[in-house]
Amino acid sequence: MGAITLDKVTKAFGTMAVIPGVDLEIADGEFVVFVGPSGCGKSTLLRLIAGLEDVTSGAIRIDGSDATRVAPARRRLAMVFQSYALYPHMSVYNNIAFPLKMAGQDKATIRRKVEGAARILNLTDYLERRPGQLSGGQRQRVAIGRAIVREPAAFLFDEPLSNLDAALRVNMRLEISELHQSLKTTMIYVTHDQVEAMTMADKIVVLNAGRIEQVGSPLELYNRPANVFVAGFIGSPKMNLLEGAAAERHGAATIGIRPEHLEVSTGAGGEWSGVVGVVEHLGSDTFLHVQVEGLGPVTARVGGELDIRHGSRVWLTPPPERLHRFGADGQAIRQAA
Amino acid sequence: MARAVTRRRKLAFTLVGWTIGLTLFFPILWAILTSFKSEGEAIASPPSFLFFHWTLENYAEVQARSDYLLYALNSVVISLGSTGLGLLVAIPAAWSMAFAPSKRTKDILMWMLSTKMLPPVGVLVPIYLLFRDFGLLDTRGGLVAVLMLMNLPIIVWMLYTYFKEIPGEILEAARMDGATLAKEIVHVLAPMAVPGIASTVLLNIILAWNEAFWTLNLTASDAAPLSAFIASYSSPEGLFWAKLSAASTLAIAPILVMGWFSQKQLVRGLTFGAVK
Numbered sequence: 001m002g003a004i005t006l007d008k009v010t011k012a013f014g015t016m017a018v019i020p021g022v023d024l025e026i027a028d029g030e031f032v033v034f035v036g037p038s039g040c041g042k043s044t045l046l047r048l049i050a051g052l053e054d055v056t057s058g059a060i061r062i063d064g065s066d067a068t069r070v071a072p073a074r075r076r077l078a079m080v081f082q083s084y085a086l087y088p089h090m091s092v093y094n095n096i097a098f099p100l101k102m103a104g105q106d107k108a109t110i111r112r113k114v115e116g117a118a119r120i121l122n123l124t125d126y127l128e129r130r131p132g133q134l135s136g137g138q139r140q141r142v143a144i145g146r147a148i149v150r151e152p153a154a155f156l157f158d159e160p161l162s163n164l165d166a167a168l169r170v171n172m173r174l175e176i177s178e179l180h181q182s183l184k185t186t187m188i189y190v191t192h193d194q195v196e197a198m199t200m201a202d203k204i205v206v207l208n209a210g211r212i213e214q215v216g217s218p219l220e221l222y223n224r225p226a227n228v229f230v231a232g233f234i235g236s237p238k239m240n241l242l243e244g245a246a247a248e249r250h251g252a253a254t255i256g257i258r259p260e261h262l263e264v265s266t267g268a269g270g271e272w273s274g275v276v277g278v279v280e281h282l283g284s285d286t287f288l289h290v291q292v293e294g295l296g297p298v299t300a301r302v303g304g305e306l307d308i309r310h311g312s313r314v315w316l317t318p319p320p321e322r323l324h325r326f327g328a329d330g331q332a333i334r335q336a337a
Numbered sequence: 338m339a340r341a342v343t344r345r346r347k348l349a350f351t352l353v354g355w356t357i358g359l360t361l362f363f364p365i366l367w368a369i370l371t372s373f374k375s376e377g378e379a380i381a382s383p384p385s386f387l388f389f390h391w392t393l394e395n396y397a398e399v400q401a402r403s404d405y406l407l408y409a410l411n412s413v414v415i416s417l418g419s420t421g422l423g424l425l426v427a428i429p430a431a432w433s434m435a436f437a438p439s440k441r442t443k444d445i446l447m448w449m450l451s452t453k454m455l456p457p458v459g460v461l462v463p464i465y466l467l468f469r470d471f472g473l474l475d476t477r478g479g480l481v482a483v484l485m486l487m488n489l490p491i492i493v494w495m496l497y498t499y500f501k502e503i504p505g506e507i508l509e510a511a512r513m514d515g516a517t518l519a520k521e522i523v524h525v526l527a528p529m530a531v532p533g534i535a536s537t538v539l540l541n542i543i544l545a546w547n548e549a550f551w552t553l554n555l556t557a558s559d560a561a562p563l564s565a566f567i568a569s570y571s572s573p574e575g576l577f578w579a580k581l582s583a584a585s586t587l588a589i590a591p592i593l594v595m596g597w598f599s600q601k602q603l604v605r606g607l608t609f610g611a612v613k
Contacts (some may be wrong), residue, residue, distance in 0.1 A: 053510050073515035085510035089528045098524075146514065309526035 001064045002153035002186030003028045003075075004049060009058035011044055011210075019046050019060070019210040026154075026188065026203075030061075031180050035197040036233070042190045043158055043209070049188065050079050062153060074103070078147035082159040084139045086131040086146075092118075092125040096145040103150075117145040120179075122155050135280035137168045144179070152217045154186035161196065173199060194234050200223070206230050228330040231256045237287055239324070240298045246272075252325035254332055259287065259301040261322035266308065270315030274298065279310055290314060343447035365589065372396070395432055395583035403569065405587055412562035412591075414477050414519040415552070416545035419484035423492045426485070428534075429494035436505060447499065449490040457487070468555055477560045480552060484545045491544070492537055493600050497542060499533025500526070531604070539599050548591045563588035 002025040013021040019041050026032050031054040034042040047053040051072035059068045067075050078099075086095050095261075096117055102109045118124045131139055140160060147155055157176070160310060161169045177200050180187050191197055196206050198218045206213040206221065206229070214226040225231035231239050239256045249257040263270065274292035283306065288308060289301045300316055308314065325333040370386070371379050378389045386437030399405065434442045464483065465474075502524065511525045526532065549564040556565055567588050572579040596603070 050513060052512070071510050072509075077513070079510065079513045081506045081510060083504060083506050085504065085506040087507065087511070087525055087529075089531075098511070098516075099514035100519060146510075150514070 001028050002185065003063055004048070004154060004188070005061040005064075006045075007057075007059040007061065009045075009048060011048055011179075011217050012055045012056045017210065019048070022210075022212055024205065024212065024215070026186060027058040028124060029184045029186055030175075031187045031189065031200060031202045032205060033197040033201035033203070034188065034205050034207055035192065035194055036125070036213075038192055040207045040211035040301055042192075042207045044210075046079075046158055046188060046190045050077055051075050052079075057185060065093065068206075071333035076153040077152075077156055078150050078152035078154075079156040079158065080143045080147050080160045082162055084143045084163075086129070086139060086142055088131050088266075091128050091130060092134070092142050092145075094124060094129065095142055096149055100127060100148060101149045113149045114145075115146045120148065121145050136164050138171060140164065140172060141175075143295060144176070148183070149256055150178065152185065154188060157187065157189040159190055159192065161191075162193070169196075176200065195236060198234065204234075206233060208233075224332070225256075225324060226257070226332055228254055228326050231326070231332075237299050237301065242295055242298070244295075247325075250323060250325055254326040254330070255318075256326065257318040259299040261319060262298070262300040263317040264288065264300050264302050264308075265315045265317075266305075266312065270317035272298070272316045274314060274316065275312055276308055276312045276314055279308060288314065292316065316322075339606055343535055352572060365593075368582045368585050371578055374579050374582075376579045378576055378613060379582070395579045396587070399570070399580055399583045399587065403508045403566065405566070408561060408566040408588075409591065411477060411556075411560055412416075412564075412588075415480045415484060415562050416542045417475070418481035419488065419545045420492075420541040422485045423489050423541060424534070424538070425491040427489060427496050427537075428522065428527070430493050431500050432526060434493075435500035435503075436495050436540055446494065449493060453490050455580045461554060464551075464553065469548075474555060475557045475559045475561075480555060480560055480562075483551050483555065484548055487548070487551065488541050488544055495537040495540070496530070496533065499530050502533075503529050536602055539595070543592055543596060 004024075005024050006024040009019060010017065010196050022045060022272050034045060034135050036042050038184040044053060048055050049069060051067070055068055059066055061067060062075055062077075079172045087098065089282055090098065091252060092115055096114045097110045100113060105113075114127070115124070118127055119248045122142060123138065123145060124141075126134060126138060127155050134142065136278065137215055140163075159283060160176075162321070164172060176187075176189075180200075189196075189200060189231060201218055203215060204221055205215050208229050214221060214230045216224075221230060221234045227232060227240075228241060228306060232241055237259050240255055240262075241256045272277055272292045274295075277297070278289040280287040280289075284304050284307060286302050286304055286308070288302060290298050290300060292298045300314075302308065327333050372395055373391045373393070374389050375392055375394070378385065432448065432486045468479055468483075469472045471479075473482075507524060507529070508521055511521045516524060546562075547564065549568070552562050552564045553568055556562070561569075567581070567584050570577065
């Protein structure tokens, strides 16, 4: 079991409120991702759940019982750190065995569990090595192994992939998702990378300046962002956010249209017209950075085969049903049903 | 061209280095040489450098007159004891300053360092009276305690510097893994800080071994270490340079040998953290 509830949790360092107040329900077995720009408080929130920081006020409940003042080790949570935080003077075996030794388990049980975790994580051949002799990906797997053997109520991941190179990151992302599917344990994962958030999460919590901007499934956030911040943060390339006359025509202070939803034509005309600046060919897709007259820069995504070059004139049309409208307060304006 | 300059430079630096090194070492060398001379040759003018009648009679007489081994044992007990006791106090202190600092941590560190700037003689009378009243005069226990307290600021400072280099996340990981504070220090922090702790230990053994103010003032015979042993040859019946030199050589030999063998560790320890 690993249901976690945050009840009006606040955190202040001195007079600075880092987390002004968070309420959140995390169901057992859920994969929840905290995402937001650097300094938004997502790591602090994770450390509050872990018990590595004391909450200033509010309560944290794990499986219904109050864990607000419980020591980190007794919350039955396992954490994987960004820097891996392996014990450099111990072998891989002893690193993974450390929490079991601290729990006072007998040698045979420890051996069985460590070897089991090593098998799952492909570390069997490396058990005698020191962390210094491993690659980044292997180190991260050792850190995960150390977390698995404890059979925790929930796993906490603090930007675990940000020290890995791009290719490895994609692999590890997949491995962690597979691990979640096989263990079915609650996982809370902190990242600043919205692609990781979108691909891994059951539920995404978007944080900004210590506040929760929106909670929802990846597609909910993508399709129905609650405000300008979420709209700009979720999705890659970023949603085009336009203000001024173009927005007023649609009865909003800001309108948003995702690059992939813009209809692009080279000759037939359309709502906006502009000149193509940079063209980014990705093979499967092409991103056009268009300077639209009277609007400014707009990004559009088109198929990989379309032959549009720098300097071409294109017409862009936002389909009304794909248009996101936001009021002056930045909140989404929902169509009355 | 550039290479010739570099080589000449290297040669010059090497020469300067050796000159400074030998100058610093010269008094010790002179004492060692003098210890092998007869008393007459020891005060001869001009002195002979290497071509004199080599003799071991000073060593024999020094050993006959006073029990070198007892002094040496006292030195060992006092230097190891004060260093060990210092570590017991300093490791937790440095841990809390490095990993759980408060607003006043820096001030406490500076205050501790400032105590090393006062002349020890300033507190001689109160400490002497305390020792007398508690029956600690001329006891090893008393010296262990006083030398530990004198060197504690240095031990804490050195350990604090080493501990600061250890990533806090590793200790947090240990905490998440269920380690109590004591286990965290024993299983994770101490093994990672071994190089730092080792050089702290070495430096403090050397400092305690060479200490001559408190050892001379607070001991007479039972707990007197080698520094008192040397001093005992310097006064009553006039100066006997050769015997004094023999006593000095005997006193510094163990620490010199230890320093020689551990110089790599010492240098590494003292420059720890200077470069990542």
